[in-house]
Amino acid sequence: xxxxxxxxxxxxxxxxxxVGRQITHAAPGRAKFRAxxxxxxxxxxxxxxxxxxxHGKFLLWDLSDGTFVVHLGMTGRIxxxxxxxxxxxxxxxxxxxxxxxxxxxxxxxxxxVLQLFRRGADPVAHLGLDALxxxxxxxxxxxxxxxxRAPLKAFLLDQRRVAGVGNIYACxxxxxxxxxxxxxxxxxxxSRIALLHDAIVGVLRESLAQGGTxxxxxxxxxxxxxxxxxxxxxxxxxxxxxxxCGDAVRRVAQGGRSTFYCGRCQR
DNA sequence: ATGATCTCCTGAGCGC
DNA sequence: TGCGCTCAGGAGATCA
Numbered sequence: 085x086x087x088x089x090x091x092x093x094x095x096x097x098x099x100x101x102x103v104g105r106q107i108t109h110a111a112p113g114r115a116k117f118r119a120x121x122x123x124x125x126x127x128x129x130x131x132x133x134x135x136x137x138x139h140g141k142f143l144l145w146d147l148s149d150g151t152f153v154v155h156l157g158m159t160g161r162i163x164x165x166x167x168x169x170x171x172x173x174x175x176x177x178x179x180x181x182x183x184x185x186x187x188x189x190x191x192x193x194x195x196x197v198l199q200l201f202r203r204g205a206d207p208v209a210h211l212g213l214d215a216l217x218x219x220x221x222x223x224x225x226x227x228x229x230x231x232x233r234a235p236l237k238a239f240l241l242d243q244r245r246v247a248g249v250g251n252i253y254a255c256x257x258x259x260x261x262x263x264x265x266x267x268x269x270x271x272x273x274x275s276r277i278a279l280l281h282d283a284i285v286g287v288l289r290e291s292l293a294q295g296g297t298x299x300x301x302x303x304x305x306x307x308x309x310x311x312x313x314x315x316x317x318x319x320x321x322x323x324x325x326x327x328x329c330g331d332a333v334r335r336v337a338q339g340g341r342s343t344f345y346c347g348r349c350q351r
Numbered sequence: 352a353t354g355a356t357c358t359c360c361t362g363a364g365c366g367c
Numbered sequence: 368t369g370c371g372c373t374c375a376g377g378a379g380a381t382c383a
Contacts, residue, residue, distance in 0.1 A: 159362090
């Protein structure tokens, strides 16, 4: 489940590999995605890749004539291949590059997004600040917290507030800052907001340094998993001792999502 | 306007 | 062995 560190890992890999390249052919599959973009994906053909940016969990390919938006959803992968290599099931788009390589977009659950916009469009205008942007300061977080009555866990997952945090890092950031996932956002004491901010940025940076977290699905553009899994304190560790106080990690459902936390040291 | 709930989708894991 | 069931979850749509 790619969140910010996983998507940034992929972005860096793509940047190295495809900036300056031309897309010589684009072959979309027939399966329907959740949402179609304004332009057909065939129009990727002929375009040059100028840059590969990211906002939250969205990849934004800056092309010679458009912006290609990629979201990996739960199970999306972007994989390099050579012509003739067996195509994985659930391949929804194949791009051919001018160096002969193929880029395949594979996504069994199709929760992802592949959309082509005209140049200059801002497909991610609705998102909050990227969690690793220099503009995401503790003051910016404080503003958002103040305006929300949502439980902290839901607040962190809301990409309009802060972009890039998903279920794993929301749980980890709350554990680090000793805050209960159920606490109302606006009721975080001023003295703890900077701690929460540090926790969010810290866990994302540390995971990024390890190439992200892999459970079942996530691999980078080279097919390699992330190495951060063993560092997780609470996520998917129900019943295991809290690394800080030893109490058993609990799991509750919030808005249909699993939340993992320590009932003793998160308040 | 905001927060809560529903929806999309497939594969893995489980019990029988 | 294999079948059917449940669960996982990002984000947009819809409901209250």
